[in-house]
Amino acid sequence: xxxxxxxxxxxxxVRLEAVVAAPVDRVARVLTDYAGYASLDPRIRTxxxxxxxxxxxxxIRTSIRACAAFFCRTVRRTEQVTQRGDRLVATVVPGGSxxxxxxxxxxxxxxxxxxxxxxxxxxxxxxxxxxxxxxxYAAASLRESVRRLFENVEARARVR
Numbered sequence: 001x002x003x004x005x006x007x008x009x010x011x012x013x014v015r016l017e018a019v020v021a022a023p024v025d026r027v028a029r030v031l032t033d034y035a036g037y038a039s040l041d042p043r044i045r046t047x048x049x050x051x052x053x054x055x056x057x058x059x060i061r062t063s064i065r066a067c068a069a070f071f072c073r074t075v076r077r078t079e080q081v082t083q084r085g086d087r088l089v090a091t092v093v094p095g096g097s098x099x100x101x102x103x104x105x106x107x108x109x110x111x112x113x114x115x116x117x118x119x120x121x122x123x124x125x126x127x128x129x130x131x132x133x134x135x136x137y138a139a140a141s142l143r144e145s146v147r148r149l150f151e152n153v154e155a156r157a158r159v160r
Contacts, residue, residue, distance in 0.1 A: 001150075005142040007134045011101075014142050016119040018150055022157035024086075024110040027117065030157045031106060032083060034060045040152045043067075043145055045074070056083040061096065068137040071130055075099065092123065100126040115157075117150065 001018040020027050030036070037047035043064050050059040057080075064075045078096030082089050086109055092102035102123030108115050129138070 001147070003143055003147055005139040005146070007138045007142075010129070010134070011122060011124050012134075012138060012142060013122045014120065014146050016117070016146055016150060018117050019111055020108075020115045020117055020150065020154045020157065021113075022115060022154050024108060024115040026157040027108055027115040027153060028086065030153050031088060031108065034058055034081065036156075037062060040156065041145060041149045050078070057081070059093070060090075066141075068129075068133050068141040071133040071137075073098075073127065075125070077102070079104075094126070098126050100124045117153075119146065119150070121146075 001016065003016045005014040030040070034049050035047055038044045043066060044062050045065055046063040048061050050061055052058045059078065059080050061076065061078045064077060066073055066075050075098045076096070077099050078093040079090040079102070080093055086107055088106045090104040092099045094100055102121070104119070104121040107118045
């Protein structure tokens with residue numbers, strides 16, 4: 001697993017490449033079960049599909065409890081999600097979010113009995129984050145949450 005996270009100029013970035021020990025069709029089902037996101041990450045308190053505009057298009061809203069060191073906040077995020085084959089692109093809708101900017105791209109493909117996954121996310125909160133928290137704690141917290149997220153994707157895909 002390759003996993004890195006950083007915070008620069010109030011932009012949070014995380015990138016993961018990993019092989020998930022589960023069949024590609026099951027991993028795809030887990031990744032596209034938007035209403036089930038809350039079961040993948042304990043930080044996601046709620047996840048709901050607001051609308052679905054045909055095949056491969058959905059607007060979803062999540063509520064996330066984000067914490068780094070002593071700083072915690074519940075963050076509302078509305079995203080327009082587009083699926084094209086083995087690729088999801090989720091773009092933050094700023095008016096319905098506590099996030100000013102955000103794009104997350106997830107891709108997957110079969111890889112010798114498992115599924116190779118690429119995930120990258122970049123976002124900018126629409127609220128103040130103390131500089132010491134962003135600099136010292138946020139990247140580690142983000143890395144840990146993404147690692148846990150994909151461990152849960154794997155576990156859920158293996159039992160489906």
